[in-house]
Amino acid sequence: MIQDNLFNYKNFLYLRWSVCLILVVSLAYSLDQPKIVANGGTWLGYTLGTIGAALILWLIWFGVRKRQYASTTGQLRGWVSAHVYLGLALVVVGTLHTGFQIGWNVHSLAYVLMMATIVSGLWGLVLYVRYPREMSDTLNRKDPKAIVEDIETLDKEVLRLLKSCPEHVTKAVNLSSEQLIFNQLSERRSGLVKNCATEKAIELIEKELARDDSLADLYKNQVERLKNLRQLRRYYKMRYWLDLWLAFHVPLSVGLLAALTAHIVSVFYYW
Ligand code: HEM
Numbered sequence: 001m002i003q004d005n006l007f008n009y010k011n012f013l014y015l016r017w018s019v020c021l022i023l024v025v026s027l028a029y030s031l032d033q034p035k036i037v038a039n040g041g042t043w044l045g046y047t048l049g050t051i052g053a054a055l056i057l058w059l060i061w062f063g064v065r066k067r068q069y070a071s072t073t074g075q076l077r078g079w080v081s082a083h084v085y086l087g088l089a090l091v092v093v094g095t096l097h098t099g100f101q102i103g104w105n106v107h108s109l110a111y112v113l114m115m116a117t118i119v120s121g122l123w124g125l126v127l128y129v130r131y132p133r134e135m136s137d138t139l140n141r142k143d144p145k146a147i148v149e150d151i152e153t154l155d156k157e158v159l160r161l162l163k164s165c166p167e168h169v170t171k172a173v174n175l176s177s178e179q180l181i182f183n184q185l186s187e188r189r190s191g192l193v194k195n196c197a198t199e200k201a202i203e204l205i206e207k208e209l210a211r212d213d214s215l216a217d218l219y220k221n222q223v224e225r226l227k228n229l230r231q232l233r234r235y236y237k238m239r240y241w242l243d244l245w246l247a248f249h250v251p252l253s254v255g256l257l258a259a260l261t262a263h264i265v266s267v268f269y270y271w
Contacts, residue, residue, distance in 0.1 A: 131234070151225060
């Protein structure tokens with residue numbers, strides 16, 4: 001059985017909603033015969049504008065909702081799925097609302113910010129595709145504390161295993177126990193760590209194992225340590241890109257809300 005994810009949630013429920021919305025507004029636009037050139041001020045323009053504004057408010061509301069839903073994975077996944085598909089449908093709703101009349105004014109500013117927010121949303125989607133498990137953990141506010149605890153347990157266990165080890169192996173493993181997730185902040189970007197002491201310890205023990213098979217448990221311990229370290233590196237790399245992405249997506253959404261308010265107020269003020 002294929003598990004629900006944000007794309008196929010409930011048999012593509014929100015994709016179907018999104019396609020329906022696009023079809024209905026496109027059909028209405030193509031059938032509409034306004035007396036003036038199509039723009040936001042015709043009856044259809046007002047209808048599309050109302051749908052678009054409601055969608056934008058609902059998309060922004062997701063920021064609040066996601067914090068309230070932090071423990072119910074299913075519902076949250078549904079919200080992200082709806083956010084993505086209906087957010088993309090907004091391209092069509094918003095563009096048809098303008099009637100393709102774009103200029104240097106506050107109305108077009110709202111449109112440009114809307115498109116920029118949507119494009120930035122696609123970047124976030126790439127993170128969901130590349131790091132599905134980590135993104136879902138972050139969304140549910142799960143932190144990788146358990147992995148850190150596993151490493152601490154392995155480091156305690158290693159003290160017992162080192163008792164009968166050659167000195168150069170002990171030295172390498174002690175350095176491995178001091179190895180942090182990253183040596184430098186810049187390594188978070190790539191998730192790769194140059195000169196990882198745990199990797200070096202594994203290489204050394206691998207060579208020694210050919211002569212001394214009593215090091216097998218020590219080897220397993222270090223391989224497990226590296227596996228956990230790599231999981232943490234992947235998680236924190238993803239967090240780095242997630243925070244960077246949200247530093248665009250959220251301020252763009254706030255800017256859009258401000259421009260949308262100015263757009264609506266000016267439309268009704270000059271009515
Ligand atoms: C005008 C349109 C949009 C607005 C106003 C908007 C707004 C927001 C807001 C306020 C959040 C919550 C951020 C937070 O507080 O952490 C969010 C999250 C998100 N948005 Fe959008 N968004 C829009 C369109 C899109 C589109 C088109 C996509 C994808 C194609 C998208 C993808 C996402 C994703 C993946 C998240 C993060 C979910 C998570 O936290 O895991 N957004 N958006």
